[in-house]
Amino acid sequence: MAAGDISAAALKVATHNAAANGAAVEFREGDLLAPFVGTAVDILVSNPPYIPAADIAGLQPEVRDHEPRMALDGGPDGLGPYRAMLEQLGLLQAPPRLIGFELGMGQARDVAGLLAQAGHWKNIIIVPDLAGIERHVLGVSE
Secondary structure, eight states, X not given: OEEEESOHHHHHHHHHHHHHTTOOOEEEESSTTGGGTTOOOSEEEEOXXXXXXXXXXXXXXHHHTTSOGGGTBOOTTSXXXXXXXXXXXXXXXXXXXXXXXXXXXXXXXXXXXXXXXXXXXXXXXXXXXXXXXXXXXXXXXX
């Protein structure tokens, strides 16, 4: 299993946590799918930054003041990282058979539309969280 992040500091924490829990994970530093150029990826799961840039100032202080902005800021509409990852799929050997995204409130239909538009997955599924908020979108090939 491999995981990536743009933040070297985040990867250092993840490496420590994986070792402490006996998890065999290869960590790669880079932006979105860039660390996986030429890799065969069967399952791709991502929780990218998804908060619209203009909404960050209004976040709860424990989030706004303590999370790195790059971990929060999804661009003007919060969907920038999803668009970028779908554009980067060509870096992989082939599109993954299963793709799963976590997203912000009110973004599920837009992200589902982006996955459908990409055309690689037969089934697009929106999954609510325990509060009933549409929080995840999955794309599943045949």
